[in-house]
Amino acid sequence: MVAALTVGTRVLALVILGIGAIVGLAMAVAGAGQAFGVHGWIVLIYCLVIAWRVMLQLDAPEPSPSRLRSYYDDPIKMGVVLTMAWAIVGMGFGVWVAYLLAYPDLRYDAAWTGFGRLRPVHTTGIIFGFGGTALITTSFHVMQRTSRARLAGEFTPWFVLLGYQLFVILAISGYLMGINQSKEYAEAEWYADLWLLVVWITYFTLYIRTLARRAEPHIYVANWYYLSFILIVGVLHIFNNVALPVSWSGSRSYILWSGVQDAMMQWWYGHNAVAFFLTSGFLGMLYYYLPKRAARPIYSYRLSILSFWGITFFYVWVGSHHLHYTALPQWVQTLGMTFSIMLLVPSWATAANALLTLNGAWHKVRDDATLRFMMVAAIFYGMATFEGSFLAIRGVNALSHYTDWTIAHVHVGTLGWNAILIFGAIYALVPVIWRRERMWSPRLVEWHFWLAVAGTVIYVFSMWNSGILQGLMWRTYNDAGTLQYSFIDTVMAMHPYYMGRAVGGTIYMIGMLIGCVNIWMTIRKAPEAGYLRDMPKTPAGDADDRRVPAE
Amino acid sequence: MSVDERDPLTGHRTTGHEWNGITELNTRVPRAVWWAIGLTHAWAVLMWFLLPSWPLVTTYTKGLLGVDQRQLVAGQLAAAARDHDQWMSRIASEDLPTIRGDKELMATVAEVAPALWGDNCQACHGRVATGGPGFPDLVDKSWLWGGDDDAVLETIRVGVNSAHPDTRTSQMLAFGAGGMLTRDEIRTVATYVQSLSGLATPDDATRQAGAQLFADNCASCHGDDGTGDTSLGAPNLTDAFWLYGSDSETLFRTIYGGRHGWMPTWESRLSEAQRKILALYVLNVLPEKQ
Numbered sequence: 113m114v115a116a117l118t119v120g121t122r123v124l125a126l127v128i129l130g131i132g133a134i135v136g137l138a139m140a141v142a143g144a145g146q147a148f149g150v151h152g153w154i155v156l157i158y159c160l161v162i163a164w165r166v167m168l169q170l171d172a173p174e175p176s177p178s179r180l181r182s183y184y185d186d187p188i189k190m191g192v193v194l195t196m197a198w199a200i201v202g203m204g205f206g207v208w209v210a211y212l213l214a215y216p217d218l219r220y221d222a223a224w225t226g227f228g229r230l231r232p233v234h235t236t237g238i239i240f241g242f243g244g245t246a247l248i249t250t251s252f253h254v255m256q257r258t259s260r261a262r263l264a265g266e267f268t269p270w271f272v273l274l275g276y277q278l279f280v281i282l283a284i285s286g287y288l289m290g291i292n293q294s295k296e297y298a299e300a301e302w303y304a305d306l307w308l309l310v311v312w313i314t315y316f317t318l319y320i321r322t323l324a325r326r327a328e329p330h331i332y333v334a335n336w337y338y339l340s341f342i343l344i345v346g347v348l349h350i351f352n353n354v355a356l357p358v359s360w361s362g363s364r365s366y367i368l369w370s371g372v373q374d375a376m377m378q379w380w381y382g383h384n385a386v387a388f389f390l391t392s393g394f395l396g397m398l399y400y401y402l403p404k405r406a407a408r409p410i411y412s413y414r415l416s417i418l419s420f421w422g423i424t425f426f427y428v429w430v431g432s433h434h435l436h437y438t439a440l441p442q443w444v445q446t447l448g449m450t451f452s453i454m455l456l457v458p459s460w461a462t463a464a465n466a467l468l469t470l471n472g473a474w475h476k477v478r479d480d481a482t483l484r485f486m487m488v489a490a491i492f493y494g495m496a497t498f499e500g501s502f503l504a505i506r507g508v509n510a511l512s513h514y515t516d517w518t519i520a521h522v523h524v525g526t527l528g529w530n531a532i533l534i535f536g537a538i539y540a541l542v543p544v545i546w547r548r549e550r551m552w553s554p555r556l557v558e559w560h561f562w563l564a565v566a567g568t569v570i571y572v573f574s575m576w577n578s579g580i581l582q583g584l585m586w587r588t589y590n591d592a593g594t595l596q597y598s599f600i601d602t603v604m605a606m607h608p609y610y611m612g613r614a615v616g617g618t619i620y621m622i623g624m625l626i627g628c629v630n631i632w633m634t635i636r637k638a639p640e641a642g643y644l645r646d647m648p649k650t651p652a653g654d655a656d657d658r659r660v661p662a663e
Numbered sequence: 664m665s666v667d668e669r670d671p672l673t674g675h676r677t678t679g680h681e682w683n684g685i686t687e688l689n690t691r692v693p694r695a696v697w698w699a700i701g702l703t704h705a706w707a708v709l710m711w712f713l714l715p716s717w718p719l720v721t722t723y724t725k726g727l728l729g730v731d732q733r734q735l736v737a738g739q740l741a742a743a744a745r746d747h748d749q750w751m752s753r754i755a756s757e758d759l760p761t762i763r764g765d766k767e768l769m770a771t772v773a774e775v776a777p778a779l780w781g782d783n784c785q786a787c788h789g790r791v792a793t794g795g796p797g798f799p800d801l802v803d804k805s806w807l808w809g810g811d812d813d814a815v816l817e818t819i820r821v822g823v824n825s826a827h828p829d830t831r832t833s834q835m836l837a838f839g840a841g842g843m844l845t846r847d848e849i850r851t852v853a854t855y856v857q858s859l860s861g862l863a864t865p866d867d868a869t870r871q872a873g874a875q876l877f878a879d880n881c882a883s884c885h886g887d888d889g890t891g892d893t894s895l896g897a898p899n900l901t902d903a904f905w906l907y908g909s910d911s912e913t914l915f916r917t918i919y920g921g922r923h924g925w926m927p928t929w930e931s932r933l934s935e936a937q938r939k940i941l942a943l944y945v946l947n948v949l950p951e952k953q
């Protein structure tokens with residue numbers, strides 16, 4: 113991969129990595145003896161390892177200029193591998209946390225194995241590690257294909273992909289050492305946040321620059337979604353994380369906002385992390401891979417426009433539904449609730465647009481597990497949004513809030529929609545970028561599909577049961593007018609469901625591991641594809657696609 | 664690429680664009696979607712009229728229903744308090760024997776107590792108050808601080824070694840760590856303690872040495888015969904109930920390092936009526952159940 117970069121780019125990479133290593137060393141020295149210092153070492157080692165990889169091929173010959181006439185897929189390949197690696201980390205911790213809740217002793221008395229540390233490792237590892245890397249990877253693919261243009265630059269995509277990995281590594285290793293700014297889905301401390309900001313702005317400009325090169329007169333819907341995801345997540349990230357570090361050599365900082373303003377800012381961010389990270393970005397993915405795989409036109413362009421603007425407009429209003437019955441003024445809650453209901457229509461319209469696109473391709477859904485992944489993802493998307501709008505009604509939220517019902521809703525969305533869609537997209541993507549005829553084993557894709565669906569269903573039904581039971585137990589009064597159940601009663605009542613969830617999660621994870629094997633074998637063993645017309649349009653003419661080296 | 668064609672399946676036209684093979688139909692937005700938009704928006708507008716919703720410069724629209732979540736909660740709390748008061752005020756004012764005499768009131772106690780117990784006491788004393796190592800069994804009738812009404816109420820009120828100014832103080836000295844007894848002496852006296860409840864049958868020499876050590880060091884608190892002293896919280900060492908344990912190793916640790924049981928004070932956390940309910944739960948409700 114390094115040999116495909118120009119010598120100038122390799123040198124530039126070394127310079128940037130050198131600066132990174134110096135910053136890392138400075139952090140390590142300034143924060144010696146603290147977790148901050150450990151982070152310095154991590155930055156230093158990360159930069160040195162990549163620099164070493166670049167050095168190995170520093171003297172390789174200049175790549176041929178004809179590469180500029182093909183798509184730039186090397187970062188995508190790396191991205192696919194990293195996505196699956198994060199799936200293992202994120203789900204591994206998810207499964208651990210799930211068993212931990214059923215058996216609280218499963219932590220071997222170490223400080224870093226406390227629930228409060230493992231849980232954010234799961235959420236950050238899975239949302240930002242797995243989900244975020246998948247979004248970056250697929251966006252590189254989609255932006256090139258739908259623009260019929262090569263990625264802008266050869267250095268920038270690597271900077272974005274690998275810089276982003278460093279952010280997630282810093283975040284997660286920090287939680288294990290006790291560094292956490294106590295904002296859900298934004299737990300990372302100030303220096304990691306600043307670094308993410310740099311990476312994110314680069315990502316945004318990369319996207320815009322690639323779109324500016326496009327050979328198509330119009331911008332495809334998938335790109336609108338990816339762009340809104342990048343833009344709005346960036347803005348939210350800035351607002352939610354304005355913090356004042358206590359010192360330049362320590363990890364502690366104080367957020368500028370306080371009290372109820374801070375809560376509102378946090379959930380404005382928190383909800384839109386869900387909305388623009390786990391929804392808009394993923395809709396971009398859906399809008400490309402589903403019609404592509406089904407080989408059917410999108411059902412309705414008009415519906416796409418309507419729902420895109422509906423989703424984008426309404427989502428930014430609804431954060432307050434996470435703060436029902438709190439110190440947040442009631443009028444803000446009413447607004448959050450009403451906008452959440454109005455949001456349902458564009459959400460369902462989008463799911464319907466995807467499913468109706470499959471009209472005329474249902475036989476493919478039956479035969480092709482990859483397409484079925486995407487179809488099922490769209491269905492779960494519809495379920496998650498319906499449930500979400502329902503939970504946003506204050507009266508319903510009074511029952512569901514703080515219970516496992518929220519966890520059920522979360523995992524309908526994340527397991528059923530996000531992760532299943534990622535798997536579908538990756539199964540579609542891997543043969544294309546590695547120039548393979550198909551996945552190594554369609555049978556294993558089929559197996560993965562059923563394990564994923566079974567795992568999701570078991571997980572979600574366990575949590576629905578547990579959540580509703582828990583909510584009802586909390587509000588049951590006896591004749592004397594006092595609470596019927598103590599808290600520990602409700603915890604004990606949860607145990608069987610926690611077991612169910614852990615089993616469901618394990619099944620899901622096994623499916624994912626099968627997927628990893630299949631992807632690995634596809635890269636190593638699957639038969640090479642013949643001539644594929646998969647290349648950008650350039651004035652200089654097309655490169656012969658077959659000659660794109662399939663590493 | 665530009666393509667303007669008709670989809671043979673649906674008969675709709677495409678928009679005329681193509682992206683790497685993906686095209687879009689120009690199907691009109693289904694009527695159901697417009698209906699759904701109309702309905703949800705109408706509902707939202709209705710809510711805005713009825714409930715507090717839009718911010719104005721210094722205030723907000725209050726809504727036609729005039730609801731206010733703060734007042735609502737305050738009202739519900741007041742109603743609940745009025746509800747409780749029927750029985751709560753009687754428990755607060757009457758003494759335990761009177762309450763015990765009233766079957767109906769005792770039924771209420773039995774109903775209310777388990778959740779109170781579960782949320783406050785269960786973590787240490789266990790689900791049915793049978794305790795565990797370091798945490799006393801409260802239904803075994805072997806009391807550290809006395810099992811009459813006043814003693815139990817007082818223990819719950821002030822706690823043991825707690826932050827309360829009137830706290831009960833429990834001090835089992837660290838004879839080994841404090842250098843008062845050698846390890847051998849500790850083993851001897853421990854065997855003697857075991858013999859008090861028939862757990863060991865030492866030879867005469869050991870028994871006599873143990874008895875002497877006990878009389879010199881322990882009897883002041885545990886009594887000459889080892890039956891304990893409830894004014895000091897010193898346990899009865901002759902019965903079958905053990906707070907920390909009766910095996911040689913645990914006994915050695917108890918005598919070597921001392922013990923300082925800690926029970927929180929509940930005076931500021933629970934009302935008097937609640938503390939009475941818990942005392943009755945421990946003294947009457949639980950023993951009757953078992």
Ligand code: HEM
Nearest residue numbers: 203206207209210235238239522526527530531617620621
């Ligand atoms: C192997 C599958 C998985 C298992 C076993 C699992 C397990 C768990 C557990 C036990 C929790 C903590 C629940 C609690 O605090 O009561 C949790 C929370 C969470 N998980 Fe997962 N998870 C899995 C997959 C995923 C995936 C794929 C995603 C995202 C793409 C995800 C996102 C989240 C989020 C966002 C939360 C926090 C929910 C909240 O705070 O309300 N999980 N998960």
Ligand code: HEM
Nearest residue numbers: 386390433434452459496497500501503504513522525526
């Ligand atoms: C119309 C769309 C949606 C609406 C109106 C909605 C609404 C809600 C509501 C009301 C809650 C519960 C807040 C609480 O009681 O604490 C919630 C939680 C959550 N939802 Fe959704 N939801 C929607 C779609 C989704 C989707 C598609 C996903 C994702 C993949 C998702 C992920 C989450 C997560 C991760 C949480 C947990 C937040 C936390 O940590 O507390 N939601 N959502």
